[in-house]
Amino acid sequence: xxxxxxxxxxxxxxxxxxxxxxxxxxxxxxxxxxxxxxxxxxxxxxxxxxxxxxxxxxxxxxxxxxxxxxxxxxxxxxxxxxxxxxxxxxxxxxxxxxxxxxxxxxxxxxxxxxxxxxxxxxxxxxxxxxxxxxxxxxxxxxxxxxxxxxxxxxxxxxxxxxxxxxxxxxxxxxxxxxxxxxxxxxxxxxxxxxxxxxxxxxxxxxxxxxxxxxxxxxxxxxxxxxxxxxxxxxxxxxxxxxxxxxxxxxxxxxxxxxxxxxxxxxxxxxxxxxxxxxxxxxxxxxxxxxxxxxxxxxxxxxxxxxxxxxxxxxxxxxxxxxxxxxxxxxxxxxxxxxxxxxxxxxxxxxxxxxxxxxxxxxxxxxxxxxxxxxxxxxxxxxxxxxxxxxxxxxxxxxxxxxxxxxxxxxxxxxxxxxxxxx
Amino acid sequence: xxxxxxxxxxxxxxxxxxxxxxxxxxxxxxxxxxxxxxxxxxxxxxxxxxxxxxxxxxxxxxxxxxxxxxxxxxxxxxxxxxxxxxxxxxxxxxxxxxxxxxxxxxxxxxxxxxxxxxxxxxxxxxxxxxxxxxxxxxxxxxxxxxxxxxxxxxxxxxxxxxxxxxxxxxxxxxxxxxxxxxxxxxxxxxxxxxxxxxxxxxxxxxxxxxxxxxxxxxxx
Numbered sequence: 010x011x012x013x014x015x016x017x018x019x020x021x022x023x024x025x026x027x028x029x030x031x032x033x034x035x036x037x038x039x040x041x042x043x044x045x046x047x048x049x050x051x052x053x054x055x056x057x058x059x060x061x062x063x064x065x066x067x068x069x070x071x072x073x074x075x076x077x078x079x080x081x082x083x084x085x086x087x088x089x090x091x092x093x094x095x096x097x098x099x100x101x102x103x104x105x106x107x108x109x110x111x112x113x114x115x116x117x118x119x120x121x122x123x124x125x126x127x128x129x130x131x132x133x134x135x136x137x138x139x140x141x142x143x144x145x146x147x148x149x150x151x152x153x154x155x156x157x158x159x160x161x162x163x164x165x166x167x168x169x170x171x172x173x174x175x176x177x178x179x180x181x182x183x184x185x186x187x188x189x190x191x192x193x194x195x196x197x198x199x200x201x202x203x204x205x206x207x208x209x210x211x212x213x214x215x216x217x218x219x220x221x222x223x224x225x226x227x228x229x230x231x232x233x234x235x236x237x238x239x240x241x242x243x244x245x246x247x248x249x250x251x252x253x254x255x256x257x258x259x260x261x262x263x264x265x266x267x268x269x270x271x272x273x274x275x276x277x278x279x280x281x282x283x284x285x286x287x288x289x290x291x292x293x294x295x296x297x298x299x300x301x302x303x304x305x306x307x308x309x310x311x312x313x314x315x316x317x318x319x320x321x322x323x324x325x326x327x328x329x330x331x332x333x334x335x336x337x338x339x340x341x342x343x344x345x346x347x348x349x350x351x352x353x354x355x356x357x358x359x360x361x362x363x364x365x366x367x368x369x370x371x372x373x374x375x376x377x378x379x380x381x382x383x384x385x386x387x388x389x390x391x392x393x394x395x396x397x398x399x400x401x402x403x404x405x406x407x408x409x410x411x412x413x414x415x416x417x418x419x420x421x422x423x424x425x426x427x428x429x430x431x
Numbered sequence: 432x433x434x435x436x437x438x439x440x441x442x443x444x445x446x447x448x449x450x451x452x453x454x455x456x457x458x459x460x461x462x463x464x465x466x467x468x469x470x471x472x473x474x475x476x477x478x479x480x481x482x483x484x485x486x487x488x489x490x491x492x493x494x495x496x497x498x499x500x501x502x503x504x505x506x507x508x509x510x511x512x513x514x515x516x517x518x519x520x521x522x523x524x525x526x527x528x529x530x531x532x533x534x535x536x537x538x539x540x541x542x543x544x545x546x547x548x549x550x551x552x553x554x555x556x557x558x559x560x561x562x563x564x565x566x567x568x569x570x571x572x573x574x575x576x577x578x579x580x581x582x583x584x585x586x587x588x589x590x591x592x593x594x595x596x597x598x599x600x601x602x603x604x605x606x607x608x609x610x611x612x613x614x615x616x617x618x619x620x621x622x623x624x625x626x627x628x629x630x631x632x633x634x635x636x637x638x639x640x641x642x643x644x645x646x647x648x649x650x651x
Contacts, residue, residue: 419590422600
């Protein structure tokens with residue numbers, strides 16, 4: 010969709026008037042159910058509640074009472090943040106925004122009846138359903154690994170206990186030991202995430218275990234911010250990090266969690282810690298609801314509505330939306346567009362054109378931050394990029410420090426944007 | 432006028448841009464760090480910050496009609512005068528010298544750069560090359576923004592700009608309309624640069640900037 014933005018303000022009333030008749034439930038307020046309380050779901054719930062000023066009944070279903078952000082979890086692993094600083098509760102969403110927060114799992118969606126079923130046994134009706142379930146792992150994508158072996162070989166790719174476990178294992182490594190990471194194939198949550206994690210682990214090992222080695226086994230030819238990470242690793246951690254790409258067997262890897270070995274294209278190596286980040290797909294409920302095509306849930310770029318069901322929206326990592334990366338920032342951005350569209354559909358409030366943005370900061374070492382970002386809009390069939398930027402190699406220490414400080418400011422802002430300001 | 436005394440930490444942008452073209456100690460080039468907010472030279476007026484004509488020898492908070500911070504007003508009431516020495520101390524790190532000043536500039540660390548800039552401030556621009564003032568066209572400043580559209584667009588800002596804290600990224604809530612428009616136009620027109628803000632401002636129309644300005648002026 011291309012809109013002449015100068016004309017837009019003049020035509021918005023006509024556009025809103027052209028929408029289908031807003032749904033008004035005879036028996037009460039329209040109901041929105043949001044599944045998943047992360048960057049997509051929490052933001053969507055808060056914006057719908059805030060903007061409708063009580064005219065829409067909003068329920069947020071999230072199993073965890075405490076949400077640990079994946080973003081900045083690498084800084085916790087590296088010892089630059091404590092766990093409490095990345096933990097958030099849903100109390101403000103309930104108390105200040107009137108959102109009905111339900112700590113439960115959604116186990117199925119009845120799209121004809123427009124209800125969701127909860128693991129605890131109840132069910133909830135919706136007029137609009139918003140799914141923001143994040144990711145799940147593709148079984149057998151790393152032969153030898155399964156969720157049952159995640160204690161021996163953590164993924165630490167969903168925030169919380171897995172992150173704590175990985176950190177503890179790194180701290181228990183013998184001097185001169187080997188940390189291995191099995192990096193995921195595209196597409197996956199947080200493209201620079203594995204490489205920021207390697208940076209933060211190297212930062213920790215440099216101080217605590219300087220003869221240790223880091224081995225990255227990577228099925229991808231190239232990765233996000235590669236030039237920046239490689240430059241930073243050479244500067245800060247010379248000789249510590251080795252990456253084996255697909256040309257040298259990095260794409261043909263299996264693991265044995267009991268023996269703590271990795272098999273790299275036939276070469277079996279013993280390792281001390283093994284971080285397996287498997288291939289990924291949309292959170293399971295998206296598939297259970299019949300909304301996926303392949304591994305992800307296709308959506309319309311104007312409002313993140315499912316291509317399969319106009320009454321369901323899919324946000325964030327789970328969505329196949331086009332050009333945006335799977336990031337918390339992107340999910341937050343998509344949630345606001347979705348919230349505006351859902352408000353319009355249910356109450357007749359003005360719907361504005363979709364616009365999105367994303368910035369991903371990564372920390373390479375203390376005060377050495379880098380970033381990449383882009384702005385986006387709704388294209389004909391998917392979200393398309395309109396402009397972008399990336400940090401440059403050889404930037405001054407002052408610029409890198411400012412970039413890191415920016416990321417700290419961003420963390421504060423986005424978590425308040427998700428969970429409300431207490 | 433501003434409900435919040437224009438907490439201009441937006442100048443992070445100029446900082447990241449660095450002293451553009453400052454090689455050779457060119458005062459006018461160093462002054463590019465100031466132009467989004469301050470005017471100097473003939474016909475200068477108060478803008479986001481007070482005009483800088485006849486600065487040397489002026490009492491702190493001495494420009495009539497400019498809404499100074501309490502911190503700056505107190506310094507003026509105590510008799511502080513802008514001299515080469517006081518300016519040097521202030522420009523090293525404004526918030527160190529005058530905590531709670533509304534000039535959110537992080538400072539110019541290099542003593543030689545400061546001396547060059549202060550010499551420029553003392554004489555003003557050479558008229559033949561005057562590009563020392565960033566002016567937003569009056570018709571752009573006069574645009575009335577759509578508050579509801581501004582609130583929607585603000586979602587692009589609030590992912591990074593938290594309310595009530597300037598840590599890392601400045602708060603923009605409560606900025607005066609004129610300050611907001613001037614700064615965003617400075618990014619949009621390239622008078623100051625910052626990778627994120629240049630991109631974000633670049634996609635906004637003048638009407639959208641006016642809408643955002645109306646919205647952010649309305650929030651605490």
